[in-house]
Amino acid sequence: MTKAPEKPTPVPKPDQQVGSQPRPIIEAENFAQPPKRKGRTKRLHSGSEIVPTETIAGQALMFVIAIMSFLACLTLGTVTIINQTAHDWQSDISREVTIQIRPFDNVEMDKAVREASKIALGFEGISKVIALNDDAAAKLLEPWLGTGLNIEELPVPKLLTVTIESDAKPDFEAMREALKVNVPGSSLDDHRAWVDRLNTMAWAMVMVGISIFSLVMAATILTVIFATRGAMDSNRNVVEVLHFVGADAGFISNEFQQHFLKLGLKGAASGGAAATLLFIALGLWSSASIGTPQADQIKALFGTFSLGLSGYIGIIIVLVLIAFLTALTTRITVHRYVNSLYSYNSGGK
Amino acid sequence: MIKFENVGLRYGLGPEVLSDLTFQIKPNSMQFLTGPSGAGKTSLLRLMLMSLRPTRGLVTVFGKDAASITPEQLPAIRRKIGVVFQDFRLLDHLTTYENVALPLRVRGSSESSYRSDVTDLLGWVGLGERMHVLPPVLSGGEKQRVAIARALIDQPDILLADEPTGNVDPPLARRLMRLFLELHRSGTAVILATHDLGLMDQFNARRLVLNQGRLQIYD
Numbered sequence: 038m039t040k041a042p043e044k045p046t047p048v049p050k051p052d053q054q055v056g057s058q059p060r061p062i063i064e065a066e067n068f069a070q071p072p073k074r075k076g077r078t079k080r081l082h083s084g085s086e087i088v089p090t091e092t093i094a095g096q097a098l099m100f101v102i103a104i105m106s107f108l109a110c111l112t113l114g115t116v117t118i119i120n121q122t123a124h125d126w127q128s129d130i131s132r133e134v135t136i137q138i139r140p141f142d143n144v145e146m147d148k149a150v151r152e153a154s155k156i157a158l159g160f161e162g163i164s165k166v167i168a169l170n171d172d173a174a175a176k177l178l179e180p181w182l183g184t185g186l187n188i189e190e191l192p193v194p195k196l197l198t199v200t201i202e203s204d205a206k207p208d209f210e211a212m213r214e215a216l217k218v219n220v221p222g223s224s225l226d227d228h229r230a231w232v233d234r235l236n237t238m239a240w241a242m243v244m245v246g247i248s249i250f251s252l253v254m255a256a257t258i259l260t261v262i263f264a265t266r267g268a269m270d271s272n273r274n275v276v277e278v279l280h281f282v283g284a285d286a287g288f289i290s291n292e293f294q295q296h297f298l299k300l301g302l303k304g305a306a307s308g309g310a311a312a313t314l315l316f317i318a319l320g321l322w323s324s325a326s327i328g329t330p331q332a333d334q335i336k337a338l339f340g341t342f343s344l345g346l347s348g349y350i351g352i353i354i355v356l357v358l359i360a361f362l363t364a365l366t367t368r369i370t371v372h373r374y375v376n377s378l379y380s381y382n383s384g385g386k
Numbered sequence: 387m388i389k390f391e392n393v394g395l396r397y398g399l400g401p402e403v404l405s406d407l408t409f410q411i412k413p414n415s416m417q418f419l420t421g422p423s424g425a426g427k428t429s430l431l432r433l434m435l436m437s438l439r440p441t442r443g444l445v446t447v448f449g450k451d452a453a454s455i456t457p458e459q460l461p462a463i464r465r466k467i468g469v470v471f472q473d474f475r476l477l478d479h480l481t482t483y484e485n486v487a488l489p490l491r492v493r494g495s496s497e498s499s500y501r502s503d504v505t506d507l508l509g510w511v512g513l514g515e516r517m518h519v520l521p522p523v524l525s526g527g528e529k530q531r532v533a534i535a536r537a538l539i540d541q542p543d544i545l546l547a548d549e550p551t552g553n554v555d556p557p558l559a560r561r562l563m564r565l566f567l568e569l570h571r572s573g574t575a576v577i578l579a580t581h582d583l584g585l586m587d588q589f590n591a592r593r594l595v596l597n598q599g600r601l602q603i604y605d
Contacts, residue, residue: 087491089479278475281435282536283465284492286457376457378437 088275088296094268098297098363099304101264105257106308106359110352112253114316116246117348123239131232134209136166136197139222150195153220157197160212162205169196254355258362265297265366269374276374286375293371294364301363305356313352316344387411387544387575388434393443395429403429405599407443411544411577416570418586419579421596427579428472430596431546434577435469436460448543465493468537468574470547474529476521476536482508482528483517486535493540500539507535511565526553534562544575551585559585 089095136157138149154166169177171188174196178186201207213225272293279289320343344352388411395404403426411417411434419427432438433445436452445452448463455463476485483504484491490500508514511531521529530553537545547566551559563585570576577594580586586593593604 087477087480087488089477091479274475275477278477278488279492281437281464281469281471281475282489282492283461283540285461288492 086296087279087292088272090296092268092271094271095296095300098264098268099300099307101260102301102304102359102363103308103311105253105260106305106356107311108308109250109253109257109355109359110309110312111315112246112250113351113355114312114344114348116243116250117344117351119246120239120243121343121345123235123242127232127235127239130228130235132201132203134199134201134225134227136199136216137224137226138195138197138220139224140192140194141222144221146195149220149223150197153197153216153223156215156219157199157212159215160207162202162207163199164202165200167198167200169198257359261301261359261363262366265363266370268297268300269293269367269370273374276371277378280375280378286372289375290368290371294368297367298360298364301360302356304363305359309352309356313344313349316348320344387413387448389444389446390433391444391446393433393440393445395426395433395438396441402441403599404433404440404596404601407601409594409601409603411575413543413575414570414573415575415592416567417577417592417594418589419577419594419596420581420583420586423581425596426599427581427596428548430601431469431548431577431579434544434546435467436463465489465540466543468540468542468545470530470533470537470545470550472548472552474521474533476529476532478521481518481520482513482524482532485521485532486539488536489540504535504539507539511535527555527558530554531562534565538569541572542574544577545569546577546579548579549581550578551580551582556585560588563589 136153138144138146138153140146150168154168157163157166174193175186175188178188178193209225209227216223216225276289276293279292390407390409393404393407394402396402407430419430421427429438433440434447436445436447436455439453447455448466450459450463477488480488486508487497487500487504490504491497505514505517508517511534513528513531513535516524516528521532524532530550534547534550537547545566550566551562554562559582566576566578567589595602595604
């Protein structure tokens with residue numbers, strides 16, 4: 038309840054300690070006294086934020102942070118997916134090797150296939166060997182030689198797919214040597230050339246992604262810094278008033294830092310949430326579209342659009358980083374401005 | 387409390403706007419600072435407030451050479467000086483009550499310790515009914531009184547007021563003057579910048595008259 042003064046407090050002596058108790062300023066009757074309110078009155082409190090919250094510059098800053106956070110999270114998520122997909126391609130292709138047995142005179146192919154299988158299975162880390170039968174070989178050649186092919190009439194090499202246990206690293210050199218000695222016309226293709234190419238391509242894609250992410254982060258940081266400084270400029274009057282009523286630099290910096298940290302967190306969370314929802318929606322769409330040619334193509338290129346735990350942790354780190362940068366920029370800007378006000382020694386004009 | 391010795395001030399490379407100022411503001415004193423428009427009253431108040439640095443001379447505030455006061459020491463000194471700006475400098479997003487309570491809030495005082503002081507003071511300056519109002523809807527005179535109340539709420543040792551009666555009608559100006567006199571009687575050194583000769587004639591106080599950058603003192 039608002040308390041109307043009933044009587045002025047006693048006049049203190051001039052030598053009374055200043056700042057202890059309120060002194061009366063003027064006889065109450067010199068000014069019109071407010072009539073006592075009837076009913077409820079507004080509760081008095083200094084609850085308002087010292088830094089104005091609903092400014093246009095503040096709202097604009099929040100939107101800028103949200104947009105830049107969205108772009109940064111989108112880039113990070115894409116890089117994570119590309120990295121994961123490239124890793125998947127690489128591990129898929131490196132989990133298989135192929136033994137090829139070219140037809141030679143006086144070589145019994147079935148025997149050669151059995152011998153090659155036996156040799157391959159004799160090595161540690163080989164889980165199974167599957168020989169491509171004639172029908173499968175004909176199907177493989179169908180795009181070039183057409184249908185109705187009698188494979189037995191052609192000197193087509195026999196192919197054996199050797200599957201490697203995960204994390205196992207068989208001695209391919211020894212296997213190659215053993216096949217060469219024991220199975221004439223055989224050769225071992227460990228897909229090294231493909232793996233190397235894929236490695237190079239995947240590495241290049243990840244590097245491009247990281248470069249783009251770095252540029253987006255740099256742009257985000259610069260945008261946040263400039264937008265924060267712009268928003269701060271509109272609050273110079275507040276800083277000056279606080280300064281003149283005796284607020285120290287720490288108090289002013291803390292007020293502004295807290296305010297802009299909240300803005301940064303709100304903006305970054307909005308942008309990050311939008312990016313996360315987009316990835317979730319794409320993941321759901323790709324799951325729902327399994328079987329269609331478009332989805333298969335996209336899946337072949339980008340996997341399942343699943344960010345995984347590391348992707349989500351990355352997004353959270355980006356958001357915290359952006360909010361932290363906003364608060365830090367604010368603190369530095371306010372400190373500089375307040376120090377320019379406080380620097381009596383450099384304030385001469 | 388404040389001492390000027392041969393103080394001069396120039397802006398940039400221009401001529402000196404204040405020259406050879408030598409005077410002292412004693413505790414519990416009352417003075418008018420007057421002179422024609424553009425004579426340098428506001429600049430002199432800013433020198434006393436340490437928001438300007440003199441180009442020459444020595445300014446001593448509360449016994450300390452102002453040039454040797456560090457940024458860390460400045461807030462504590464500022465808290466002993468109440469200021470009423472010519473343009474009020476109220477924060478438009480805070481209510482009248484919050485504007486007046488601001489100096490106490492930045493000092494970390496708890497609201498329960500100052501709520502009654504603020505309401506009493508606002509009542510005394512005739513704004514008891516305007517406590518919840520934001521400055522943009524206050525009249526010029528009301529803003530003036532809020533600015534004065536904010537300067538007085540922490541009972542400063544020195545009050546610097548720049549044209550504190552410039553936006554109010556003569557009767558209210560006289561009432562505000564009585565407010566300043568009462569403050570002076572209770573121990574505060576008061577420096578009022580005004581060019582209202584009629585108002586000054588009604589009160590017996592020391593006069594610091596600025597003319598063409600030079601100061602004449604009439605005790």
